[in-house]
Amino acid sequence: MAKLAVAIGLFALILVTAPLVAVAYRAGGLGLSAADWSALRFTLWQALLSAILSVLLAIPVAKALSRRHFFGRSTLITLLGAPFLLPVIVAVMGLLALFGRSGVLNTALSALGLPTLSIYGLQGVLIAHVFLNFPLATRMILQGWQAIPAERFRLAESLSFTPREIHRHLERPMLIEVLPGTFATIFAMCLTSFAVALILGGGPRATTLELAIYQAVRFEFDLAHAAGLALLQVLVGGLAALVAWIAARQAGFGAGLDRRLPLPAPTGWRLWLDSTAILFATLFLLGPMLAVLLPAISGLLDLPSQVWPALARSLAVALGSTLLTCVTALVLALGAARGQRWLDIAATLPLATSGLVLGTGLFVLLQPLIPPASLALPVTLLVNTLLALPFAYRLLLPEARALETDYGRLADSLGLHGLARLRLLSLPRLARPLGFSAGLTAALSMGDLGVIALFASESQATLPLVIQRLSGAYKQDVAAAASVLLVASSFALFWLFDRKGRNAQA
Amino acid sequence: MRISLAAFISCLAIPAAAETPVLTVLTYDSFISEWGPGPAVEKAFESICSCDVRFVSGGDGASLLARLQLEGASSEADVVLGLDTNLTAAAEATGLFAPHGQPAANALPTAYDNALFLPYDWSWFAFVYDKTKHPNPPKSFEELAASDLKVVIQDPRSSTPGLGLLLWVKAAYGDRAAEIWTGLSDNILTVTPGWSEAYGLFTEGEADMVLSYVTSPAYHRIGEQDDTKDWAPFSEGHYLQVEVSGILANSDQPELAQAFMAFTQSPEFQSVIPETNWMYPATDIALPEGFETTRPEKSLLFSDVEAQSTRQAALEEWQSSLSQ
Structure with missing residues (x-):
């Protein structure tokens, strides 16, 4: 198992670096220009702010969800996975329907005779990144809360701890364990932002590294420049992973009895805070999604026939990469929990790689061997696995560590190893994060457009590629309806896996 | 190792029909959508060429060129369709293109005559x-x-x-x-x-x-x-945007590619353009009712x-x- 973890970790590192090296080798070097430094500054600044805001907003929401019980709570927790799996342009359109120039907010403001607000600029980039990432942060932090054994809260209660003391002894150690990884994940995600930053950033002021890479690869064919930029991006992402690695400390609550004891609801202003947090999360989540998806639903009935085989292809790729991702992430997380901490870096770096350079590099590597079109689906599968790995790993890691600390020695002393240990101990204990990871991976790879565009011929299009083709041929309304189909099927996969994981725990 | 890897991966591919020659056309995404010109063009050309037309898409016009530069002389494509005249100088510099051998398109507002690139639509x-x-x-x-x-x-x-x-x-x-x-x-x-x-x-x-x-x-x-x-x-x-197509010098189907270039100037191809690509045809044919004010x-x-x-x-x- 440990050897397998090392092998997979190395393979992930190779898969991240080899395409980059291939691109640089093909170009004969690395190049950067003066304009890149301002792109780097903007990229870092927006990623930092986006990650801070997402995490800060997620803490009260996760806390409220961990101790409040209300109708629809379980659905809301599932829906937290949804923004993350919206295709970027759908998310942007949804936000514009609310905050845009002719959106709900500004229409209301001008009806009241108030000055309107512009979403275009850094504020728009942040709103979009928070919309896309804060639900994920909430889920990650919520898992942390749920991983604190209920007996610890009972004990605190019987010792008459004040909320402040509970925070100090239980919640703060948990947050110190969970937050750095959550932060690094979101930071790395926002590093590679391209369309969101450009559209909502309002123009060339909001140039990110990924846009510069796009320009270098697609327009100027300056591969040295692209490789230089991609390397910069990977270095920054790696640095973030390193900082998270240093900052995180295991909370060490010890094992509990796995009883589900409802936490008491708070009193006074804290009760109001909880309700506000939940209300805010619900509105901020559902508003943009409903605004963009509802009007397009009517178009579902007359979708073109191209859509259905594309949907089947997307589903197949999604299920394949889900299986691969879950296996690799599980092996890596268990390996890291047993002391191979460098795996942290191997499992975070894929987030910071540019999808375009990854695709281009693989293309350069494989094209001399085999016609690219025959590789479209296998390569997509591989890349999707690589890109989903960081999330799955990050979700599994805290619980894998707790599992190792709490039950590792017992299992060792019982001689429980290999597959038996996996079946009897690891899988049941990790069912919840594993289900969530599987759901996210499936949904992510359903929606991924990344490399398929570089490899596919007409007969191999996945659903996101068909949507792109439709929206380029004036059929924006059909593209919108096809997006509804994409979102619905992504969400169905996500819901299925996530539900399974959460029920297995009970 | 190389061979076995290639053999393994080609098993995953859809086996191509071996008998009929295949003309591979590299073009942009929207061209081959169900509402784009692709399907009608494919059908019309296949009915006269006794060949199989296969479209490969590579993003938009600019990324077509990048794709070609990436693939170099080993590109599978026989014809590239969808560059515009702002990119043709860079495309010519790659040395990957061969003369198309067709007379210049006759319905452009400014004359455009290039031995390598042939306009098929414009706006x-x-x-x-x-x-x-x-x-x-x-x-x-x-x-x-x-x-x-x-x-x-x-x-x-x-x-x-x-x-x-x-x-x-x-x-x-x-x-x-x-x-x-x-x-x-x-x-x-x-x-x-x-x-x-x-x-x-x-x-x-x-x-x-x-x-x-x-x-x-x-x-x-x-x-x-x-x-x-x-x-x-x-x-x-x-x-103006003038969209052009060109033949790749390394095409393994040079005659078919030449025939396709001639076909892009035919009424069968040109009449598809206005109402699928929403651009002006490059040859002098009647425009659809209500197309132009x-x-x-x-x-x-x-x-x-x-x-x-x-x-x-x-x-x-x-x-x-x-x-x-």
């Missing part, structure tokens, strides 16, 4: 707007800059219409281009990576005008029976070489004017 860039909301659209870039209208444009670093606008302003204003961009900066609502995002923002009512083509309103009139969209004639003249009075177009040499400086000018 003028224009700002499209809703005439029920804005009965008096601006008549020039300067009027647009002075108005409080909000436009959405495409990024010249990632999209061919964006690059077209950059060269349009440069062709119309020369040394004054930076000044025009500075004047326009408060009218530019935002810049999108590609055409479809920009057009989507416009149809959702987020922007007053969008950079598109004079032929875009025809889509709404004919395709959607919606007569509310129009394009604003600018007194500076309108920059008026034409711009003046056409602007840099030569292939000028477009290539102007681009970098114009881009820097654009970026610094809009970043202030």
Whole structure:
């Protein structure tokens, strides 16, 4: 198992670096220009702010969800996975329907005779990144809360701890364990932002590294420049992973009895805070999604026939990469929990790689061997696995560590190893994060457009590629309806896996 | 190892029909969508060539060239369809193209004769707007800059219409281009990576005008029976986008490729273009009913070489004017 973890970790590192090296080798070097430094500054600044805001907003929401019980709570927790799996342009359109120039907010403001607000600029980039990432942060932090054994809260209660003391002894150690990884994940995600930053950033002021890479690869064919930029991006992402690695400390609550004891609801202003947090999360989540998806639903009935085989292809790729991702992430997380901490870096770096350079590099590597079109689906599968790995790993890691600390020695002393240990101990204990990871991976790879565009011929299009083709041929309304189909099927996969994981725990 | 890996992976591929020759056409995404020209073109050519036409898409026009440069001489493609004249100088410099051997296309507003690249359609860039909301659209870039209208444009670093606008302003204003961009900066609502995002923002009512083509309103009139969209004639003249195709020198089907080039000029191909690609046909054929209302009075177009040499400086000018 440990050897397998090392092998997979190395393979992930190779898969991240080899395409980059291939691109640089093909170009004969690395190049950067003066304009890149301002792109780097903007990229870092927006990623930092986006990650801070997402995490800060997620803490009260996760806390409220961990101790409040209300109708629809379980659905809301599932829906937290949804923004993350919206295709970027759908998310942007949804936000514009609310905050845009002719959106709900500004229409209301001008009806009241108030000055309107512009979403275009850094504020728009942040709103979009928070919309896309804060639900994920909430889920990650919520898992942390749920991983604190209920007996610890009972004990605190019987010792008459004040909320402040509970925070100090239980919640703060948990947050110190969970937050750095959550932060690094979101930071790395926002590093590679391209369309969101450009559209909502309002123009060339909001140039990110990924846009510069796009320009270098697609327009100027300056591969040295692209490789230089991609390397910069990977270095920054790696640095973030390193900082998270240093900052995180295991909370060490010890094992509990796995009883589900409802936490008491708070009193006074804290009760109001909880309700506000939940209300805010619900509105901020559902508003943009409903605004963009509802009007397009009517178009579902007359979708073109191209859509259905594309949907089947997307589903197949999604299920394949889900299986691969879950296996690799599980092996890596268990390996890291047993002391191979460098795996942290191997499992975070894929987030910071540019999808375009990854695709281009693989293309350069494989094209001399085999016609690219025959590789479209296998390569997509591989890349999707690589890109989903960081999330799955990050979700599994805290619980894998707790599992190792709490039950590792017992299992060792019982001689429980290999597959038996996996079946009897690891899988049941990790069912919840594993289900969530599987759901996210499936949904992510359903929606991924990344490399398929570089490899596919007409007969191999996945659903996101068909949507792109439709929206380029004036059929924006059909593209919108096809997006509804994409979102619905992504969400169905996500819901299925996530539900399974959460029920297995009970 | 090499062979076994290749053999393994080719098992995953769909086996191609071995008997009939295959013509591989590299083109942009929207060309091969169900509503694009692709399906009709494929059917029409296959009925006369006894071959199998296979489209491979590689993003938009600019990424086609990058794709070719990446693949070099080992590209599978026989024909590339979808470059525009702002990219042909760079395409020629790759040395990957062979002469097409066809006479120049005869229905362009300015003559375009290039031994390597053959136009198959074209249109003028224009700002499209809703005439029920804005009965008096601006008549020039300067009027647009002075108005409080909000436009959405495409990024010249990632999209061919964006690059077209950059060269349009440069062709119309020369040394004054930076000044025009500075004047326009408060009218530019935002810049999108590609055409479809920009057009989507416009149809959702987020922007007053969008950079598109004079032929875009025809889509709404004919395709959607919606007569509310129009394009604003600018007194500076309108920059042309001429879309071309070319044969790759390394094609293993040179005769088929030649035949396809001739086919792009035939009425069968050309008559598909207006109502699927929403561009003007490159040869003199009758336009569909309601396709055209008026034409711009003046056409602007840099030569292939000028477009290539102007681009970098114009881009820097654009970026610094809009970043202030």
